Amino acid sequence: MTGEIIFDPLLPWAVLWALVAAAVAFTGFALWRGLGGWWLRGLAAAAILAAIANPSLQTEDRAPLSDIVVLVVDESASQRLSDRPDQVARAIARVESEVAALDNTELRIVRLGDGQGNEGTLLMTALAEALAEVPRARLAGAILLTDGQLHDLDRAPALPAPLHALLTGQQDDWDRRLVVKNAPAFAILGEEFTLTLRIEDQGAVPAEMGETTRVTLAIDGGAPQTYTVPLNRDLELPVILEHAGRNVIQFSVAGEAGELTDRNNAAVVQINGVRDRLRVLLVSGEPHPGERTWRNLLKSDSSVDLVHFTILRPPDKHDGVPVTELSLIAFPTRELFLDKIDEFDLIIFDRYKRRGILPMIYLDNVRDYVEKGGAVLIAAGPDFASADSIYRSPLAEILPAEPTARVIEEGYRPTVTDLGQRHPVTEGLKAEHDGDWGRWFRLIDVQATRGQVVMTGTGDRPLLVLDRVGEGRVALLASDHAWLWNRGFEGGGPQLELLRRLAHWMMKEPELEEEALSAEAEGQTMTITRRSLAQDGRSVRITRPDGQTDTLTLEETVPGRFQATYDGPEIGLYRLADDDMETVIALGPAAPREFEETIASGARLDPAVSATRGGILPLHAGLPDLRTVREGRLAAGRGWIGITPRGAYLTADVTITPLAPAWAFLLLAAALSLGAWLREGRR
Template sequence: MRWSIEFLPFVSWSVIWALAAFGVVLFALLLWRARRGALLRALAYAMLLLAIANPHLKQEDREPLNDVLAVVVDDTQSQAIAGRDPRTEAIRKDLEERLKTFPNLDVRWIHSASTSGDGDRDGTMLFTDLAKGLADVPPDRLAGVIMLTDGNVHDVPGNAAALGFDAPVHALLTGKPGEFDRRLEVLRAPRFGLVGGEQPVEVRVTETTPGDAKSVKLTVTRQGEPPSTKTVRIGEKVDIPVKVDHAGPNIVEIEADAAPGELTTVNNRAVLTVEGVRENMRVLLVSGEPHAGERTWRNMLKSDAAVDLVHFTILRPPEKQDGTPINQLSLIAFPTRELFQEKLDQFDLIIFDRYQRRGVLPLLYLENVAHYVERGGAVLVSAGDDYASPLSLYRTPLGEVLPAVPSGRVVEEPFKPTLTDLGQKHPVTRDLAGSKGDQPSWGRWFRVVDVDPRDAEVLMKGAEGKPLLVLGERGQGRVALLLSDHIWLWARGYEGGGPYTDLLRRLAHWLMKEPDLEEEMLKATSRGQTLNLERRSIKDDIEPVTVTAPSGKEETVTLDKAEPGLWRKSTTAVEQGVYRISSGKLASVVTVGNANAKELSAVTATDAALSSILNETGGGSFWLGRNQADASPLPRIVMVRGGHVMHGADWLGLHKRDAYHVQGVRLFPLFTGFLALALLLGMMAITWFREGH
């Protein structure tokens, strides 16, 4: 219970103060003229003003409120190195036991992690989480803030006024002063590069304090290549060339050698991805003779703005023999030497459409095409009955790389192309529109060449179950064989047509080794803090996926089969940065949040970042990680009622607030009613009586 006096004036205070000023002037005039009774008049006037002010005696029933202490625990990535995690937990438990001895003190524990729910956080945001944790706490109840951290805080307010409260902020530092660390910084990294070219990555190796080493060895590992090394000077900017071998992600890992006594090697490594982008795809289409399907190939390739097409059609029918020399059969000479010898490697894809030996292309040039495949080129043969004839391409040097041996027989009967078991898993044919169900919904074809596949994959079959689409890998290149020339029926919409555009485009991109059409593929994407893992394979079983976090922690994830040839699984990413994903010989990387997270940019403990806000609020910093094996003793905790400096060498202070909650109020008027009237009338009567004498 608490008593006080409160005024409830009948008029505004401005009027009362104006009347008081007028009374002071009158009193001064009375004194100047030496009038008797001036003091009595002033007293009567004062009592009149008091009556207008209407004083009351107030009785409050108060309930004391506990003070609130906020303890912010730094759970970010930098706290997971150099034994800080167990040290932090030991300090937290010790602090919790100490605070239990303080009566009337509510402790609010706030944990701050490197990630937030939406995944857009970059760095240690202790003050952001502090504001969220104290959103329902009135500022006049806050006794103070204790931060349990390594000092690397990235959202320190510019001044104490921005905090929104007047209470000391203290820091208990879990690291040791003078820590040493080496770090690999990525200064510039390209996101895209043209296939076949190189892109420079600019890096620099830095150290927090000068060490004995003047230079350091960098190990560069490119996808599918043995590691290479390069010696660089500490602090020197260097360019690392990254070769863009193929479209899609090209992964390169750069790692600096560890230094003796450094804090961690987590930030000695950088994993980068350069997305390979093709220039216009150069395609050479050689049609052996005019036929109904020739226009299908030309229209599809010409409709793609990303394709530069060179197309030649041999108009002379094979049965015509009139002795005319080959070099006189066209208005423009067929540039065979230029195309098949000098500029052959400039083409991304070569298509032979119903081509057979005519004497137009010497066998030497077809041998060049075979070597082109073995060096990494791509060849697609769209065959009709020509492939079964004695003049078949298989009877040339190109046959060494073709994936099927013709038997000489051609099956001519209606059939619907169907997917094999392998075709239902392979990315070239999987999910083709109309392929679901017992029977495909697309139209029929009427001819297929009988072949015997060799070291190849059969994705589609035709009449009598004969192979229809056969793929093979030869050396570093790829070949495909379409054993019917009736795909044009789909293009014309016969019996509803079929997905000829999707099939031919997928086939062309598979031949050119587009990553999205590889049979064996491991892919990871991130959305917020969720990692989505996807594994594609034509095998029946796959290996588990190993997820390596930026800090080096590994987690094994078993994917769930989603559909034939495809496995998926989602997992939660706790840290920010670059995650490495591996399964068997496959590997990939994915970035969660910022690839160069602030958390790992500086991991040595420091009191510099917090010093300004600590000094302004009267708080202090205390190093508790000097002993590597155990935490140093906590400073004493003292409750004080005021003062600017709220810490000492071995103690930290909390503000004693004495906050309360008013449960009830009663008011007793002091100068109203008959008592006030009697006093006023009495004073006026005395004044008049004094004037009469």
């Protein structure tokens, strides 16, 4: 119960103050005149002014409210290192017992884990959300139980009470981490580029740790390469990508005994490999309508460097025109097929036959070029079935089909085989071109000896045969009538898409591999795709960052393509394997933000804590006591932290009682005025 005097004047305050001024003036005038009752006159005026002010006694029935202390407990991943969970448990128990010993004080505990995705520790966000539910008048203090590694300091709220931080960790903690400081998003195949790495030690590093360590590099889960590198210095590492598309490069450093964690000893970067220029050599044995189709296709791609030769005047042609009067360019056979053959990504023989222009040794060199990783496409015409066929050369060892010497001249519609429905070169071609395809009118009869027949012609004879030879690829198109689709004959067909896919498959573009395992990530969900020509069910083995494995069954969505989705339980590098196919994918960074800095430190919290005169105390030095301090005083010291009692209350009832009735003030004023008159009259 409390009480206080309040005023509710009968006249406006401005009028009341004017009357006070008049009363003081008249009383002063009476004193100046020497009137003996001047003080009685002043008291009478005061009684009248008191009656106008209408004083009352206000009494309140108050219910005291408890003070609130907020304890924010950091339970992020870095708080699960070493003995920090035990430290947190002991600290919570100590704070609970200390708060329970205080009068009229309650404790509210807020726990937070890792932020969504890779946001890190959102400690100040959790504190702000907790304070939003606490009346500011009741907040006696806030305590952060953390390692000090937070990632949202800019969201720190303004507090009317002390803020303290209790730091986990030990004085001798140390950790080693690997950081990729510079990595390009794209790189040109076959060209060297530089990655900038840094391996640094943090904390109380043991004296026996040397100045160098070994770092391991692996591309797409392949054979690792090991390098000896210095510590705590930027390192420029040269790398060369070997295939187009996404390249996942993993760096790792072996863990050392005594370091806090090895989760930050690895880093992953994803770099897209792109070809600078695709060099294609097109050799046309003679002019024909389909020649321009090949040329237009290859010239339409700005990334293709095309070298095209058409043999207009073979050695066996005798037309009587002197050589000196010809404007033809001599075919640089030695330069192309001996000196610079390895510079080409694809060689196309378009209706080419043996005429003595390319000696057998040159064609033998082409065979070696394929076995070492090159690509050869044979666009066959009647020449392929003749005695001068290019098949009757060293190329026969790498060609997937043998001619029967028969040329079929009748109309037919090219058909994709069952195997072709699963092969990326020919899958979905029907969808690319609605309606029936136009007919072709020539087919070179061949017998497939190996490889994959993905398209057939009349009588189910092979039309398009694909094969892998050594490290290279070979394709045989047993017709020279693809140009009919380009002209729109009988509605045409997907000529451009077919030839584009065929050329890119031969140049080993990743999206056209018939046997491939890939994954795309969106957040913590990955979509796994397995391409395969086999028709049996597929499953993939997933190795998590912590070493545990899961087996996921894939479902066939379209012929030759199996897919499934997988939700990764944690951030890091996942390895996928099916038979001899392997790939890796990173969900978030291999070393999450939570593990970038693991050594406990109060440096980041110091500005927010100092602003409230709080303290930062390490738990390894002992559990602190909890004291009460007055507002504005230093709220922390050696072995103790303080909170400010707020004295908040809830008003249950208010009673207002006038000090005296108005007639009593008037009676008092009259009595004082009469006393003043009598005193002055006797004098």
